[in-house]
Amino acid sequence: DAMVIQNPRYQVTQFGKPVTLSCSQTLNHNVMYWYQQKSSQAPKLLFHYYDKDFNNEADTPDNFQSRRPNTSFCFLDIRSPGLGDAAMYLCATSRDSDEQFFGPGTRLTVL
Amino acid sequence: GEDVEQSLFLSVREGDSSVINCTYTDSSSTYLYWYKQEPGAGLQLLTYIFSNMDMKQDQRLTVLLNKKDKHLSLRIADTQTGDSAIYFCAEGEYGGATNKLIFGTGTLLAVQP
Numbered sequence: 001d002a003m004v005i006q007n008p009r010y011q012v013t014q015f016g017k018p019v020t021l022s023c024s025q026t027l028n029h030n031v032m033y034w035y036q037q038k039s040s041q042a043p044k045l046l047f048h049y050y051d052k053d054f055n056n057e058a059d060t061p062d063n064f065q066s067r068r069p070n071t072s073f074c075f076l077d078i079r080s081p082g083l084g085d086a087a088m089y090l091c092a093t094s095r096d097s098d099e100q101f102f103g104p105g106t107r108l109t110v111l
Numbered sequence: 112g113e114d115v116e117q118s119l120f121l122s123v124r125e126g127d128s129s130v131i132n133c134t135y136t137d138s139s140s141t142y143l144y145w146y147k148q149e150p151g152a153g154l155q156l157l158t159y160i161f162s163n164m165d166m167k168q169d170q171r172l173t174v175l176l177n178k179k180d181k182h183l184s185l186r187i188a189d190t191q192t193g194d195s196a197i198y199f200c201a202e203g204e205y206g207g208a209t210n211k212l213i214f215g216t217g218t219l220l221a222v223q224p
Binding site: 004006031040041042043044045048050055090092094096097098099100101102103104105107 | 115151152153154155156159199203205209210211212214215216217
């Protein structure tokens with residue numbers, strides 16, 4: 001089945017230790033999004049790729065970076081995780097401005 | 112800026128109807144969405160409504176849109192225990208080639224057997 005896959009589902013890292021979260025898709029969608037969802041809060045868009053073009057949200061901290069080496073994969077890099085970065089990170093994909101399909105998320109714990 | 116608000120919690124008995132409400136601020140939104148999130152899972156699109164519509168029905172789901180009051184509601188008929196989840200409304204901020212979603216804080220629906 002076509003789908004959005006996120007690995008790992010649970011990630012534990014130490015304060016200040018870089019971490020990378022992975023998203024892959026078999027939908028061949030040209031847009032990929034990363035959302036941050038803190039406990040009991042709404043998902044918040046961090047950035048998205050339209051094809052190879054990176055689009056950062058104005059209030060996304062510099063600590064968060066992203067890479068998209070090809071259509072299928074997109075990575076979220078957190079350079080120096082702080083305690084406040086503990087959250088569920090959701091990846092989504094779409095064909096242009098059509099419906100967004102979400103992955104199951106990666107829950108990040110920062111010790 | 113945009114702001115989407117929802118009540119935090121709703122409890123209903125199995126078989127009753129559930130109504131989840133949402134208010135939004137961006138009158139230029141083209142589409143408004145309802146997503147469902149089960150524990151530990153991602154977001155599942157339930158339904159959406161185009162901004163020039165007042166109502167949309169899809170099996171047990173009915174969406175009502177009052178554009179004047181910027182009020183959106185989701186009615187679930189014959190609510191089942193499997194409907195227990197967090198429900199998010201979202202407005203779409205159309206940016207040309209992409210559609211940025213602004214989510215509400217979510218409503219936890221608890222269905223009592």
